[in-house]
Amino acid sequence: MDELTVLITREQIAAKVAEMGARITADFAGQSLVLIGVLKGATIFLADLARQIKLDTTFDFVAVSSYGNAHQQSGEVKMLKDVDGSVEGRNIILVEDILDTGLTLVYLMNVLRARRPKSLKVAALLDKISHRTHPIDADYVGFTIPDKFVVGYGLDFAEHYRNLADICVLESELEAR
Ligand code: IMP
Numbered sequence: 001m002d003e004l005t006v007l008i009t010r011e012q013i014a015a016k017v018a019e020m021g022a023r024i025t026a027d028f029a030g031q032s033l034v035l036i037g038v039l040k041g042a043t044i045f046l047a048d049l050a051r052q053i054k055l056d057t058t059f060d061f062v063a064v065s066s067y068g069n070a071h072q073q074s075g076e077v078k079m080l081k082d083v084d085g086s087v088e089g090r091n092i093i094l095v096e097d098i099l100d101t102g103l104t105l106v107y108l109m110n111v112l113r114a115r116r117p118k119s120l121k122v123a124a125l126l127d128k129i130s131h132r133t134h135p136i137d138a139d140y141v142g143f144t145i146p147d148k149f150v151v152g153y154g155l156d157f158a159e160h161y162r163n164l165a166d167i168c169v170l171e172s173e174l175e176a177r
Pocket of ligand 1: 038097101103157
């Protein structure tokens, strides 16, 4: 049986997301934004963050290959779904649930930068900084967390637990590692 231990409560998440939204609103005052969410994990974070940004804001989404069910990375990233709209000349914020090795975001930043946006920033709710193998820092970070496997608030284990309101450590998975 999977054992879940709450790491970050829904109240802590809500307070942090409000803070991040306020910072983004201040940083881009008077401008418009495109939030690009990385499917599927970032959907809940994007939905909450977007409502804390008091600017003209549109959404787009990308999907990339990631852990799959074995939660092992192959070391390469593949674009499964590209953005629908143009990035050129726009203020882009790439919205990611968790920054782990950095592989996914380094790949996406390179792809998007080549399309000449006006600006390109990263908002990551969680940062597993000790696990980083690819050099990248998010511009807006919610929480720095230890190297534990977490689920909830959009994050999954084999597609499960995305709908948990709190962010939890999946204990049984850790033991099996
Ligand atoms: P990176 O490319 O190693 O930075 O990995 C980023 C992706 O790995 C995230 O978007 C998640 O899909 C997945 N991931 C990394 N750590 C976790 C975790 O603790 N729980 C669930 N998914 C994770």
